Amino acid sequence: MAGGEYLKKLSWKSFQGLYIIGIISILVYFWLPREGLRVYRVVFNNILFMLGIIPPIFILVGLFDVWIPREKVTRHLGDRSGLKGTGISIALGALAAGPLYAAFPIAEVMLRKGTSLRNIFIFIGAWSTMKIPMLLFEIQSLGPRFAISRYAMSFLGVFLIAFFLDKLLVDDEKKNIIEKFQ
Amino acid sequence: MDLSTLIFYVIVLSLLGISFFKDRKKTVEALLKAWKSFIVLLPPFLTIIFLLGFIVVFIPEKTIALYIGEESGFLGFLISSIVGAITLIPGFVAFPMAKMLLENGAGIAQMAVFISTLMMVGIITAPLEASFFGWKATMGRNLMAYFFSFVVGYGVWLVVNI
Numbered sequence: 229m230a231g232g233e234y235l236k237k238l239s240w241k242s243f244q245g246l247y248i249i250g251i252i253s254i255l256v257y258f259w260l261p262r263e264g265l266r267v268y269r270v271v272f273n274n275i276l277f278m279l280g281i282i283p284p285i286f287i288l289v290g291l292f293d294v295w296i297p298r299e300k301v302t303r304h305l306g307d308r309s310g311l312k313g314t315g316i317s318i319a320l321g322a323l324a325a326g327p328l329y330a331a332f333p334i335a336e337v338m339l340r341k342g343t344s345l346r347n348i349f350i351f352i353g354a355w356s357t358m359k360i361p362m363l364l365f366e367i368q369s370l371g372p373r374f375a376i377s378r379y380a381m382s383f384l385g386v387f388l389i390a391f392f393l394d395k396l397l398v399d400d401e402k403k404n405i406i407e408k409f410q
Numbered sequence: 411m412d413l414s415t416l417i418f419y420v421i422v423l424s425l426l427g428i429s430f431f432k433d434r435k436k437t438v439e440a441l442l443k444a445w446k447s448f449i450v451l452l453p454p455f456l457t458i459i460f461l462l463g464f465i466v467v468f469i470p471e472k473t474i475a476l477y478i479g480e481e482s483g484f485l486g487f488l489i490s491s492i493v494g495a496i497t498l499i500p501g502f503v504a505f506p507m508a509k510m511l512l513e514n515g516a517g518i519a520q521m522a523v524f525i526s527t528l529m530m531v532g533i534i535t536a537p538l539e540a541s542f543f544g545w546k547a548t549m550g551r552n553l554m555a556y557f558f559s560f561v562v563g564y565g566v567w568l569v570v571n572i
Contacts, residue, residue, distance in 0.1 A: 242450070242453040242454070243453050245453070245454065245457040246453050246454075246456050246457045246460070249457055249460040249461060249464075250460070252464075253460060253463075253464075256464075263467050263468065266463075266467045267460070267463040267464055267467045268463070270462070270463040270466050270467065271459050271460055271463040274459045274462070274463075274506060274510075275456075275459060277506065278455075278459075278506065280415060281415060282448065282502070283448075284418055284419050284421075284422035284423070285422075285502075286444040286445070286447055286448045287422050287426055287440070287441065287444045288422050288425070289443070289444060289447060290439075290440035290441055290442070290443040290444030290445075290447070291425055291426065291429055291437075291440045291444075293440065293443050294429075294436045294437075294439050294440040294443065295429065295436065295440075328529070328530075328532055328535065329532065329535045329538055329539070332538060332539060332542045335542065336542060349547075349551070352551070353530075356529050356530045356555075357526070357529045357530050359501070362501045362502075362505075364418060365501065365502060365505055366501070366505050366525075368415060368418070369505035369506050369508070369509045370505055370508060370509055370512070370521075371570075373569055373570050374518065374521075374522065374566055374569075374570055377565055377566045377568075377569035377570070378522055378525065378526065378562060378565075378566050380565075381526075381561065381562040381565040381566065382526065382529075382530075382562060385530070385555070385558040385561070385562065388554070388558065389551060389554045389555060389558065392550070392554060393547060393550050393551055393554070396546070396547075396550050397546065397547055397550075401544065401546060401547075404544065405542075405543055405544055405547065
């Protein structure tokens with residue numbers, strides 16, 4: 229799954245919210261010029277802040293996408309992959325880009341190719357909360373203490389959730405999930 | 411631009427250089443993907459920036475602090491976690507949003523809970539998730555992630571306040 233493909237195509241609909249809020253801001257400006265001006269100043273400052281930070285993040289995402297072939301890695305994630313499989317699952321999720329629901333189709337491919345369910349849950353967990361490009365951005369926005377402590381806690385959470393989820397599902401249910409994709 | 415941003419630029423540009431040296435076609439492809447992801451994210455991104463502008467200008471700091479501030483207690487956590495669990499805001503938008511709310515009176519722990527639930531819990535995407543893994547696994551994952559988010563909030567609060 230490539231970097232841009234999970235995202236919806238750009239269309240008129242994508243701009244709807246922006247139009248509405250843009251028009252509101254113009255109305256506010258005429259109604260309350262002082263507040264309106266302050267809104268524009270906050271918006272302008274934030275756009276500047278973003279433009280300083282965003283370009284390298286997206287370049288990184290693009291490079292990850294092009295250089296890391298996912299099919300190859302899925303082979304090393306089966307039931308007997310042990311710690312190595314766990315590590316790869318985390319790395320795959322952490323190096324990914326895109327919202328959580330983009331992870332589900334990839335998880336499906338991984339399941340079909342023989343990835344164990346526990347590794348799938350670890351992968352989903354890592355994807356949801358341990359993405360490296362996001363961490364870099366989080367450090368820049370919220371500071372290293374906030375970002376790194378949140379990341380470390382989430383790391384623990386990903387393991388705990390995968391472990392208990394694996395225990396929660398009895399063998400029959402696991403078989404059902406896996407068989408669905410075969 | 412601060413130092414960490416500068417270092418980040420240097421690292422990414424070196425990686426880009428290595429990539430270009432090894433395979434030009436792939437590098438161009440990577441840049442195209444980067445551009446496409448950026449462009450698609452831009453409209454919702456700008457919308458949220460505007461929304462934040464309104465919040466900061468029209469909702470007084472005191473009100474933000476009252477509902478999700480350091481002293482907002484259980485109600486603050488409840489609000490942050492529910493908003494986080496329901497909404498689908500990409501991290502690129504959520505982090506600056508949390509930063510701005512923090513600067514305007516929101517509490518550290520509340521923001522950590524918000525970001526954690528935002529990333530791990532997806533109420534709107536739950537039906538999609540269930541179509542892949544079934545409802546039991548989906549409910550299990552989301553519920554555990556929801557409650558774990560409070561642990562994350564507490565941990566982050568401890569670390570930031572050392």
